[in-house]
Amino acid sequence: MQLSTHLSRPCRHRLVVGLLAVLLACAPLVACSSDSDDNPLSIPTYDPEAAASAEASESAAAASASASAAASAEAAGVVTAESLSTDRYVVTSIPEDLDELQTEVLKAFIHYDQVTWNIWFTRSDVENAEPLMTTETYQNLRNNLEAAGDGHTDGTVKTSVIGVFAVDQYQAQVLVCDDQSDLVDYDAAGNDVSNPETLQGRYEILVTMTYEDGVWKESGESLRSTNKCTV
Incomplete structure (x- = not known):
């Protein structure tokens, strides 16, 4: 992806x-x-x-x-990197001593990120992301999937959570480092179409989460650096 x-x-x-x-x-x-x-x-x-x-x-x-x-x-309600991980989405670290609000934001972000990565892995079930994203960002996801065309992505994403910042009770930000070095993109015919410059690297990303309709939703992301994560 x-x-x-x-x-x-x-x-x-x-x-x-x-x-x-x-x-x-x-x-x-x-x-x-x-x-x-x-x-x-x-x-x-x-x-x-x-x-x-x-x-x-x-x-x-x-x-x-x-x-x-x-x-x-x-x-016991304790959130750990291991408890947040799946086979294809491994959380390598999370900040210590998060308060209740930060923990809620963290769990919402991880859930959103896992769902959207699964969509890219399979190029299917995009509707699963709709409740986890604001209207605008969900439409952007649909547009990007359509532009990408058929195919799939193999490998494992490794995500390190650098920080969780609660701006106020309705907005928060999550700073992560995504290690995508294990990923391989395939087109519909099964050809390897991976671009090492945009896929197989480490990316520091700042994700904005907005509290809407009683849940935390992804409302924006910005790339902070490439292969220069702070962890």
Whole structure:
């Protein structure tokens, strides 16, 4: 997806890190076995198969702990970069100590951004973005999609939220760094039509969110820099 068409389209896991540290500290470093006939002193000998099994179990336990921690945080109403991420839209960082209003704006922005990126990934379901954008920016999105034509985009977007700024109770801004280096654009025939200058880079973008009809909607975006994000 080219940046020009997407425009008109920003905490650390302390709990997860803590759980992983406990698991790794308690897990055995080496899997051992002993054979009294060959080893009269009963000194454990290294068993490669047991070691591989122990390593696999340790990795599974760590992954389970990470997923459990993320689920617990989300259930408790705690917003983390991990809880905001999807397979194709990875939030790499968000600001710490956001207040209630900033958190509400952040969640609304991420939802809007994920929906519009999914539209560009598939070139379909543009109507899903209508409730998340003001009338003007939604029409711009439709126009840009029509101009882009059929095709699709593959890859993963990595978004770092640099800051969330509440201007007042009806307007806020979100500063993000989009890493689009993993993206590839294809036309309707499946040809790679990616433009490295407008697609596969890092873009610092300031997004304006407006409170309208009881929800925060995207109402404008401006490109701040290319490959010079402040994070």
